Every structure is written in structure tokens, then in C-alpha cells.
Amino acid sequence: MSPRKKNNSTPLLILVSGGLLLIIAALMLASQNPPAAPTPDTVVEEEIYPEIQRVSIDETKAALDSGSAMVVDVRSAEAYQGSHISGAINIPLEELESRLGELDQAEWIITYCT
Numbered sequence: 001m002s003p004r005k006k007n008n009s010t011p012l013l014i015l016v017s018g019g020l021l022l023i024i025a026a027l028m029l030a031s032q033n034p035p036a037a038p039t040p041d042t043v044v045e046e047e048i049y050p051e052i053q054r055v056s057i058d059e060t061k062a063a064l065d066s067g068s069a070m071v072v073d074v075r076s077a078e079a080y081q082g083s084h085i086s087g088a089i090n091i092p093l094e095e096l097e098s099r100l101g102e103l104d105q106a107e108w109i110i111t112y113c114t
Helices: 009-032 057-066 077-082 093-102
Strands: 069-073 108-112
Touching: 057 069, 057 108
Parallel strands: 069 108
Antiparallel strands: none
């Protein structure tokens, strides 16, 4: 009588079956949860304030270099102290309306907050 060979394919079959079940479960979950609709926080500001001209970084640098604009950082004083555009002044947004007199209305005023 010849000795019996062990069946080594059982663990492989279990691993492959388990992997397939995980993939199927993941696909089912993904199809049940459609992508979330944009919230107001994700709406681009250009859509909210289309009348406000956007200024690129290159335009801002050129205006600063030529002295044709004033850059106002409207973040908190702490954020401004952490880092800011060289030459920018800090007027936190919540103070801006009351401090408008500090700004030269004849000059191009560029504000930023990031």
C-alpha cells in the first residue's frame, strides 16, 4: 500500500475564497454609499463672491515689488506672527470694518487669509 499524499491546497483555497468575499463586500458597500454632496464649506469662494476680483500670486508679487498695492493679512495676530507675506500688514477680519480708515483707499488693496 502506498502512503497518502497530504492535500496542501485547502489553506490556499480558504485564503482565495476569503479574499474574494472581502472584495465583494467592499464593492457592495461602495455601491450603497454614493459620494456626499458638496457642503457650503466646500463651495469655492469664486462662486459666492463673483464680483470680487481674484489676484494670482504672481500678480500680487509684481504689485508689491512695484509698490502699486498694499497687502493686508486678515488672519489673527497669532497667525500673522507665525508667518506672513513680506510687506503685508495685519488687520484681522473681525477688525477690518472698524479699521478701514488705516487703509489708503486710492491704493490697490489685496487681502489674503491663507
